[in-house]
Amino acid sequence: MKKILIVEDNEDILESTKEILELKGFEVQIAINGKIGLALAQQECPDLIISDIMMPQMDGFEMLNILNKNGKTAMIPFIFLTAKTQKFDRLQGAFYGADRYLTKPFTAAELLKNVDEVLRD
Amino acid sequence: MTFKISTNIPTFANNQFFSQFLYEKLIRQLEQSGIFQVMFKHATIGILMVKSSGEILMANGFAERLFGYEADELNGQKVEILVPNALRRGHAKHRENYHKKPVERTMGAGLDLNGKRKDGTTFPIEISLGHTEFDGEKMAIAYINDVTKQKEAAAALQNEKNTAQMYLDIAGSMVVVIDKEEHISLLNQRGEEILEVAEQEVIGKSWFDLFVPADERETVRGVFDRLMNEKETNVEYYENWIITKSGNRRLIWWHNRVLLDEKGEAQGTVSSGVDITEQRKAQLLNEDISKIVEDSLNEIFIFEATSLKFVLVNQGGRQNVGYTQEELNEMTPLDIKPNYTKDSFLKLVQPLVNQEKNKVIFESIHQRKDNTTYPVEIHLQYASFDNQPVFVAIISDITERKEQEQKIVEYSLHLEQKVKERTAALEESQIKLTDAQAIAKIGHWDWLAQEKKLILSKGMYQILDFEEGKDYTYEQFSSCFHPDDAQLIQDRIEEARLQKKGNSTDFRIITPQNNLKILHSNLQKPVFNEKGELIRMFGVMKDVTAQKEAEILLKESLKKEQELGELKSRFVSMASHEFRTPLSSILSSAELIQMYVEANKLEKIEKNTNRIKSSVRNLIGILNDFLSLEKLEAGKLNVVAKELNLTEFVEELQEEIKPILHIGQQLIAQHETLVVQTDPYLLKNILLNLLSNAIKYSPNAEDVNLTFNHENGQLIIKVIDKGIGIPEEDKTHMFTRFFRASNVETIKGTGLGLTIVKRYLELMQGTIEFESEFGKGSTFLIRLPHHLSQK
Numbered sequence: 055m056k057k058i059l060i061v062e063d064n065e066d067i068l069e070s071t072k073e074i075l076e077l078k079g080f081e082v083q084i085a086i087n088g089k090i091g092l093a094l095a096q097q098e099c100p101d102l103i104i105s106d107i108m109m110p111q112m113d114g115f116e117m118l119n120i121l122n123k124n125g126k127t128a129m130i131p132f133i134f135l136t137a138k139t140q141k142f143d144r145l146q147g148a149f150y151g152a153d154r155y156l157t158k159p160f161t162a163a164e165l166l167k168n169v170d171e172v173l174r175d
Numbered sequence: 176m177t178f179k180i181s182t183n184i185p186t187f188a189n190n191q192f193f194s195q196f197l198y199e200k201l202i203r204q205l206e207q208s209g210i211f212q213v214m215f216k217h218a219t220i221g222i223l224m225v226k227s228s229g230e231i232l233m234a235n236g237f238a239e240r241l242f243g244y245e246a247d248e249l250n251g252q253k254v255e256i257l258v259p260n261a262l263r264r265g266h267a268k269h270r271e272n273y274h275k276k277p278v279e280r281t282m283g284a285g286l287d288l289n290g291k292r293k294d295g296t297t298f299p300i301e302i303s304l305g306h307t308e309f310d311g312e313k314m315a316i317a318y319i320n321d322v323t324k325q326k327e328a329a330a331a332l333q334n335e336k337n338t339a340q341m342y343l344d345i346a347g348s349m350v351v352v353i354d355k356e357e358h359i360s361l362l363n364q365r366g367e368e369i370l371e372v373a374e375q376e377v378i379g380k381s382w383f384d385l386f387v388p389a390d391e392r393e394t395v396r397g398v399f400d401r402l403m404n405e406k407e408t409n410v411e412y413y414e415n416w417i418i419t420k421s422g423n424r425r426l427i428w429w430h431n432r433v434l435l436d437e438k439g440e441a442q443g444t445v446s447s448g449v450d451i452t453e454q455r456k457a458q459l460l461n462e463d464i465s466k467i468v469e470d471s472l473n474e475i476f477i478f479e480a481t482s483l484k485f486v487l488v489n490q491g492g493r494q495n496v497g498y499t500q501e502e503l504n505e506m507t508p509l510d511i512k513p514n515y516t517k518d519s520f521l522k523l524v525q526p527l528v529n530q531e532k533n534k535v536i537f538e539s540i541h542q543r544k545d546n547t548t549y550p551v552e553i554h555l556q557y558a559s560f561d562n563q564p565v566f567v568a569i570i571s572d573i574t575e576r577k578e579q580e581q582k583i584v585e586y587s588l589h590l591e592q593k594v595k596e597r598t599a600a601l602e603e604s605q606i607k608l609t610d611a612q613a614i615a616k617i618g619h620w621d622w623l624a625q626e627k628k629l630i631l632s633k634g635m636y637q638i639l640d641f642e643e644g645k646d647y648t649y650e651q652f653s654s655c656f657h658p659d660d661a662q663l664i665q666d667r668i669e670e671a672r673l674q675k676k677g678n679s680t681d682f683r684i685i686t687p688q689n690n691l692k693i694l695h696s697n698l699q700k701p702v703f704n705e706k707g708e709l710i711r712m713f714g715v716m717k718d719v720t721a722q723k724e725a726e727i728l729l730k731e732s733l734k735k736e737q738e739l740g741e742l743k744s745r746f747v748s749m750a751s752h753e754f755r756t757p758l759s760s761i762l763s764s765a766e767l768i769q770m771y772v773e774a775n776k777l778e779k780i781e782k783n784t785n786r787i788k789s790s791v792r793n794l795i796g797i798l799n800d801f802l803s804l805e806k807l808e809a810g811k812l813n814v815v816a817k818e819l820n821l822t823e824f825v826e827e828l829q830e831e832i833k834p835i836l837h838i839g840q841q842l843i844a845q846h847e848t849l850v851v852q853t854d855p856y857l858l859k860n861i862l863l864n865l866l867s868n869a870i871k872y873s874p875n876a877e878d879v880n881l882t883f884n885h886e887n888g889q890l891i892i893k894v895i896d897k898g899i900g901i902p903e904e905d906k907t908h909m910f911t912r913f914f915r916a917s918n919v920e921t922i923k924g925t926g927l928g929l930t931i932v933k934r935y936l937e938l939m940q941g942t943i944e945f946e947s948e949f950g951k952g953s954t955f956l957i958r959l960p961h962h963l964s965q966k
Binding site for chain 2: 064066067069070071073074077108110137138139140157158159160161162
């Protein structure tokens with residue numbers, strides 16, 4: 055069973071995303087900001103991380119940047135799930151080495167398709 | 176009587192022509208021939224033979240006559256009777272000494288000896304002594320000469336010598352004697368003075384080498400040689416330059432005489448010289464001055480002070496008046512000055528005679544011999560010429576000048592005419608300018624600093640709303656300056672004065688009619704006089720109020736345009752985030768509901784429908800904010816004031832705010848029991864906005880305070896939180912649409928709340944301000960005007 059870590063500060067979105075993934079049989083762990091997400095990622099070493107960008111304490115970019123510096127966590131597939139739709143933000147995401155950049159609102163199918171693709175690679 | 180002559184008489188002893196032998200032979204022959212007796216008797220010298228006892232044995236006739244005695248009267252007398260009384264005592268002693276060691280010698284050498292005559296008178300004598308023996312007794316023979324005449328001659332000679340020396344010494348001329356070897360053998364006192372030497376230091380030295388300049392030496396030596404060789408030119412006048420010891424050149428005029436010896440051979444020259452250096456200079460100067468006067472381009476007339484007759488008229492004067500000097504000698508200035516009488520002329524020169532003035536300058540007319548006249552300018556001075564008081568008149572023929580003056584007069588008349596014409600043209604153009612200025616709302620001003628006079632053009636009067644025809648001072652002018660601009664204007668004027676160049680500036684005025692106008696001022700380059708003092712400032716002003724108003728309007732609309740652009744981009748970025756998040760939540764929950772229905776997990780549905788409802792409410796809130804703002808900006812919102820009971824109002828607020836409070840967070844409200852006259856809808860919106868902010872931005876659930884007070888007829892409402900605060904750099908933007916502080920990113924918000932609050936308060940004539948410290952909390956303070964009544 056694949057283990058997915060969701061990092062998201064909006065409670066509604068965190069919950070609904072978790073539910074969608076659990077319905078498809080993934081083991082889901084959650085964090086409400088980048089700082090907690092980073093600690094969990096290093097501790098649990100999930101198979102995939104899905105993260106928002108704008109969060110208190112530590113944002114998604116910063117978290118990914120730190121993860122990239124550690125050999126163990128650098129290899130974990132990474133998907134940004136964000137309300138930031140500007141071209142500049144997409145480039146930022148690519149720069150930090152995220153595998154996918156999904157924008158809100160998103161459909162469950164869209165999310166699951168990307169999760170499958172990333173995990174298969 | 177025979178005498179034995181001593182053989183050792185020294186007189187001849189050394190004579191090379193007589194040998195001792197020949198001498199003795201001669202003496203013997205003389206003794207034998209009785210010649211001695213004849214010689215004794217007729218000798219023209221007094222001879223006394225005196226015994227050692229002092230007794231005169233024999234005196235010859237000359238001696239007896241010399242001393243005034245009769246023949247043979249002296250024989251047997253003591254020799255001392257012939258000695259003046261004062262010397263008598265000493266004489267006996269001398270006599271004895273002589274006999275102890277008798278030698279041939281003159282007596283009393285170096286002394287002036289005197290003999291005493293029988294009559295007691297004394298006379299100068301010369302005595303020489305010899306000695307012999309007669310009858311075994313020692314005998315002295317005295318040869319006595321009366322030297323009265325010699326003494327007198329010597330004295331006379333000495334006197335003459337002294338006189339001559341005195342003449343030499345006090346002579347105005349220098350006297351120099353040069354021997355044939357060209358050596359100086361005499362130089363008198365005047366010569367010492369001129370040559371700046373002492374006689375001793377130049378005696379025996381070459382005159383030519385010492386005192387004649389090298390370049391003249393040959394010539395002067397030639398003169399000397401000619402004198403020495405051609406004795407017939409015994410007297411020669413000659414002048415030449417000499418160089419004194421200190422190197423001064425002096426011109427000496429010499430009178431030379433050749434010195435001849437007894438054989439008529441030239442031995443040297445004696446020259447007397449007069450220093451004529453100054454004389455010559457004066458002479459040259461005189462000649463030069465005479466020439467200058469004669470050649471002067473001015474006409475110079477010199478005439479006697481009393482008779483007024485011309486003494487001298489120079490070439491220029493003679494030529495112009497056409498008279499000869501001979502004719503002029505009999506004329507006076509009155510003869511050539513037709514417009515002067517003797518009286519009027521004397522009156523003219525009187526100040527010179529009285530020495531009240533050094534110079535009289537006047538213009539007059541001179542009449543020529545041919546009766547033509549010419550205008551002259553005369554410089555007249557009083558002077559002395561050949562020790563005679565004279566007037567010296569220096570005349571300039573001013574014919575040309577007069578013609579030019581006439582031309583200038585004509586020209587200036589012409590110019591005046593021109594100026595009149597131009598003035599008329601100028602006046603016309605000035606009228607046009609005034610009209611033009613009035614139309615263009617332009618005026619000029621002219622400040623005459625020395626006279627402290629302000630001149631304003633008609634245009635300026637109109638700009639300043641000044642009363643036409645009335646004079647205004649600078650102070651009245653400057654009192655129109657807008658108080659905020661007065662300093663600026665003063666600075667610009669000062670700047671122009673210091674930098675000596677013009678400048679331009681815009682400023683405001685408030686006219687006496689209380690109109691605010693904006694002027695564009697062009698200050699011209701100030702004018703200074705030669706002392707560097709400001710004499711004039713000049714400037715042009717244009718009323719640019721209308722332009723400025725248009726400019727301001729344009730700027731405002733431009734600003735609005737820009738703001739709209741910014742608003743758009745801020746809206747896009749806000750909408751991107753704030754709309755997408757609730758929409759995303761709605762979509763996810765909707766899909767989940769479908770999934771749970773399919774999976775028959777109905778218990779999970781309610782949670783998701785609630786999430787959808789909450790997200791939709793969130794979206795409606797955002798939408799309402801937009802609508803409020805749109806309404807406000809379209810001016811569609813009206814304030815409807817009602818009586819408002821504060822206690823009830825606060826209760827409502829508490830109720831509405833409850834759902835958004837953090838867990839453990841409280842709204843603590845304090846209020847007086849007041850009934851306020853205000854719009855309850857707007858006030859509630861304002862406070863809900865502020866309170867929800869206070870709650871949102873207090874993430875650690877610190878309590879929020881709400882207070883109502885009244886102060887000076889105002890309702891004061893404070894919303895106080897201890898939340899995240901506002902960063903310093905963001906404070907100025909807090910009421911800008913869509914602006915959100917840099918520290919709120921993760922807290923939801925549209926950036927419209929405070930904008931709406933501010934607009935509402937503006938409608939209600941209230942104000943809002945805040946104090947905030949980053950990380951420590953914020954206090955928002957609302958003031959609403961008085962419409963309140965206590966209950």
